[in-house]
Amino acid sequence: MLEIKGLKVDLEDEDKSILKGVDLTVPAGKVHAIMGPNGSGKSTLSYVLSGKDGYEVTGGTATLDGVDLLEMEPEERAAAGLFLAFQYPVEIPGVGNMTFLRTAVNAQRKARGQEELSAGDFLKEVRAKAKDLQIDAEMLKRPVNVGFSGGEKKRNEILQMAMLEPKMCILDETDSGLDVDAMKLVADGVNALRSEGRSFLVITHYQRLLDHIKPDVVHIMANGRIIKTGGPELALEVENNGYADLMAEEA
Ligand SMILES: Nc1ncnc2c1ncn2[C@@H]1O[C@H](COP(=O)(O)OP(=O)(O)OP(=O)(O)O)[C@@H](O)[C@H]1O
Secondary structure (H helix, E strand, O other): OEEEEEEEEEEOOOOOOOEEEEEEEEOOOOEEEEEOOOOOOOHHHHHHOOOOOOOOEEEEEEOOOEEEEEOOOHHHHHHHEEEOOOOOOOOOEEEEHHHHHHHHHHHHHOOOOOOOOOOHHHHHHHHHHHHHHOHHHHHHOOOOOOOOOOOHHHHHHHHHHHHHHOEEEEOOOOOOOOOOOOOHHHHHHHHHHOOOOHHHHHOOOEEEEEEEEHOEEEEEOOEEEEEEEEOOOOHHHHHHHHHHHHHHHOO
């Protein structure tokens, strides 16, 4: 379970407060969505949880199954079961996609006291999961994300998630840049991973992703806070009416 209480975050280099007391709990096995206007702090929340530099936590806590995430290095958070699918996946020239995946999977297995996957087992697994996401063998051989289209990069993020089998998956606008068929593929990939012990935090601007990945709970974030929490109908309300009424209620 992910538990965030009163999380306050400033930019490290500027006197600017971004998160102003975020309270959010995602129980095991649940899918929570976060929607909210541009600049409300959704990506910042995902970055701070995963350990990106440049932010200063000035208050509050964030734990995954009771373990303090904020005290850990990014790789320790990943080993603890946290995964972030980036809004803007980075290109890593010179590092083959397959090598990257295998190194990441085995580093996590090692950190958890499990045996490394053999080359044969890894290959079997990665090929099967790539096939489900329609990622062809040639893309697995290329450097990570280099020259991939926007949609291919997003599908590659889901392949990483499927291989790493994290317990807390954060998807930051994974639907942006996806065509309708790719969105369905990505949603199928996410739905296949849904399980009792795994939770998802899906950041999105669009209700249509939530038609495919049905959330248990929808949160609205504005001005660095969660201003409203409800069921899937909240996403429909946003789609139809925008954020103005919700923000006026909060003010
Ligand atoms: N490194 C930075 N330098 C300056 N401002 C920043 C930095 N990081 C975040 N911000 C600001 O913090 C605010 C929150 O940004 P964030 O990316 O978290 O919003 P978001 O809700 O994910 O927006 P979007 O829906 O547009 O992706 C924005 O006003 C942004 O400009």
